[in-house]
Amino acid sequence: MNVVLPAAATAARVTQGAIDCDIHPGVPGIAALLPYMSDFWKDSFVRRGMDGFDLASYPPGAPISCRPDWRPATGKPGTDVAQLRAQALDGFGTRLAICNTLYGGQVAASETMGAAICSAINDWIAAEWLAADPRLRASIVVPAQAPHLAAEEIERLAGDRRFVQILLPAAAELLYGKSYYWPIWQAAEKHGLPVGIHAGSMFRYAPVSNGWPSHYLHDYVSQSQVFEDQLLSMVSEGVFVRFPTLRIVLIESGVSWLPGFLWRSVKTWRGVRSEVPWVKQPPAEIIRHHVRLTVQPFDAPKDDADVVAALVRQIGADEMLLFATDWPHWQFDGDRALPAGIAPDLARRITVDNPLATYPRLQEATAP
Amino acid sequence: MSKHVVAAVAEIPAGGRKLVSVQGRPIVIFNLEGDFFGLMNRCPHQGADLCAGEVMPLISADQPGDYQVTRAGEIIRCPWHGWEFDIRTGQSWCDPARVRTRRYPVEVAPGAALVRGPYVAETVPVAVEQDYVVVEI
Ligand code: FES
Numbered sequence: 001m002n003v004v005l006p007a008a009a010t011a012a013r014v015t016q017g018a019i020d021c022d023i024h025p026g027v028p029g030i031a032a033l034l035p036y037m038s039d040f041w042k043d044s045f046v047r048r049g050m051d052g053f054d055l056a057s058y059p060p061g062a063p064i065s066c067r068p069d070w071r072p073a074t075g076k077p078g079t080d081v082a083q084l085r086a087q088a089l090d091g092f093g094t095r096l097a098i099c100n101t102l103y104g105g106q107v108a109a110s111e112t113m114g115a116a117i118c119s120a121i122n123d124w125i126a127a128e129w130l131a132a133d134p135r136l137r138a139s140i141v142v143p144a145q146a147p148h149l150a151a152e153e154i155e156r157l158a159g160d161r162r163f164v165q166i167l168l169p170a171a172a173e174l175l176y177g178k179s180y181y182w183p184i185w186q187a188a189e190k191h192g193l194p195v196g197i198h199a200g201s202m203f204r205y206a207p208v209s210n211g212w213p214s215h216y217l218h219d220y221v222s223q224s225q226v227f228e229d230q231l232l233s234m235v236s237e238g239v240f241v242r243f244p245t246l247r248i249v250l251i252e253s254g255v256s257w258l259p260g261f262l263w264r265s266v267k268t269w270r271g272v273r274s275e276v277p278w279v280k281q282p283p284a285e286i287i288r289h290h291v292r293l294t295v296q297p298f299d300a301p302k303d304d305a306d307v308v309a310a311l312v313r314q315i316g317a318d319e320m321l322l323f324a325t326d327w328p329h330w331q332f333d334g335d336r337a338l339p340a341g342i343a344p345d346l347a348r349r350i351t352v353d354n355p356l357a358t359y360p361r362l363q364e365a366t367a368p
Numbered sequence: 369m370s371k372h373v374v375a376a377v378a379e380i381p382a383g384g385r386k387l388v389s390v391q392g393r394p395i396v397i398f399n400l401e402g403d404f405f406g407l408m409n410r411c412p413h414q415g416a417d418l419c420a421g422e423v424m425p426l427i428s429a430d431q432p433g434d435y436q437v438t439r440a441g442e443i444i445r446c447p448w449h450g451w452e453f454d455i456r457t458g459q460s461w462c463d464p465a466r467v468r469t470r471r472y473p474v475e476v477a478p479g480a481a482l483v484r485g486p487y488v489a490e491t492v493p494v495a496v497e498q499d500y501v502v503v504e505i
Contacts, residue, residue, distance in 0.1 A: 237432060238429075238431065238432030238433075241430075241431060241432060242431060242432060269462070270449070270450070270451050270462040270463075271449045271450030271451060272450060273452070273461065273462060274424070274427040274452065277427045277428045277429040277435060277436075278429040278430065278431060278432050278433075278434070282462065282463075
C-alpha cells in the first residue's frame, strides 16, 4: 500500500473547481486486463507469456513518466487510485478529470490483439476507476491500426456518457489526414466525441522524418513536429471539410510552438491554395476553430509572465487552451500547473469554460 | 478624376493584357472576353509586377478532391509568391476583405466620341473610326 500524502494542503486554488483534461491512470500489467478479455485472449496472453505493454514513448522508469513526489513506493506510476485521488484530484481541487490510458493496445502490431487490449482497457477503466470516483471521466482507447475496429469500439461505448473523448497516439501508421482514418472521424462526429491525440508513437517509422534519433531527449522533444504534421495532414487533406463538427484535442503536445507554425502554414497556403482548393480558409483559422491543446507542458519560461502572455496573444484564440496536470507525468513541480502570466479571467476559461465547451458530455455532469 | 485613353481596343485581344502608364501609375489592362478591367500593376504583398503573372481559372472545391475549374482566365497569380487576384475586382483570394490590388474603372469608347473630349489622349493617337480603351483615375 502506498503512502498517500495530504497534497490538498498546498493546493493552488486557482485550480479549485478545474477540469483536468489529461491524467494517466496506469495499467499495472496485462493480468489486470485479463478479466475483461475473451477466453481466447485470456488464454493467449498467459500461454504466450506476453506482458509489459507500456508504451516505448513512456518507459515507466523515465523521469517524464512520473513526477518524483508522485512516484508510488511500489508498482508503476499512476496505478494507485488512492494516490490519484489525493494527488491529482484533491491536490488541485479538481472537479472533473479525464483519464487517458496509455498502453500497448493503441500501438500493437496485430490489429486484433490491439483491439482486444483496447476494449479491455475501456471496460477496466469504467469498472475500476470511473466507478471509484464520480469526478473521473475517460477517453475511449481504440486500435488506430484498424480504423473499422476502432469505429466499432466507439459504437460499443458511446452510450456510456462517462466516456467523453476518443484517444489516438500522435504517430500512427499513416498521417491522420488520409481517408483510411475516415471511419474514426465519422464515428467521433456522430457521437459528438472530440478526438484526443496524445504524444506517443506506434514506431512504425522513425519518430522524426529524417531518421531515427538515438536518445529519449530527441524522441520526446521532436514530438511537437509530429503534432504539426498531423495538423497539416488533416487540414490539407480536407478532414475538417468532410467532418465539419470534428474537434481535435492535442494532448501533451506542448503549446509554444503553435504561433510560428500557424504563421508558416498561412503564409505558404496563400501561395499554393489552388492545390488544395477545399481548404477555403487560412489553415490558422481552421485550426483555431477545430483544435484545442492541453497546457501541460506549455513550454515557456516558468517565471516570465510576459512571454506567456505574448504567446497566448499570438495564438489568437484563448478558447483553444485546456487545463491539464498530465498527472503523474513530470511536467512541473509543486502546484504550478498553469503557466505564469495567465490572468485570472483567462485562468477561469482554461480551467473551466474551455473544457466544458470542448467536451459536451462534461456539461451534463455540471448541469445544475 | 480624369479619363485617359490608353490603347486601341484592337491592341488587347480577348484573354490578353497590356501594361500602360497613366500619370506615372503602372496599370495592367485585361480583356476578359470583351470586358476590360484595370488593376494597379503592383502586388499588395511585396510589390511584384502583377502583369508578369500567370493568368489562371478559378480552382475551387466543396469537398476533398472535388476540383472545379471555372472562370477561365479571370484570376491573375502573382509571379513572386503565387497569391491569386480576381481580375474583375482586384481582391485577393487568400484574404479578400483586407488584401486587394487597386482596381481602376475601364470603359470602351468610340474614337468619334473621344475627339470631342473630355478625354486625355497622352500617347495614343485617336482615329474616329476605331474604339479605344479608356481608364479613369
Ligand atoms: S509579391 Fe505578390 S505574392 Fe508576394
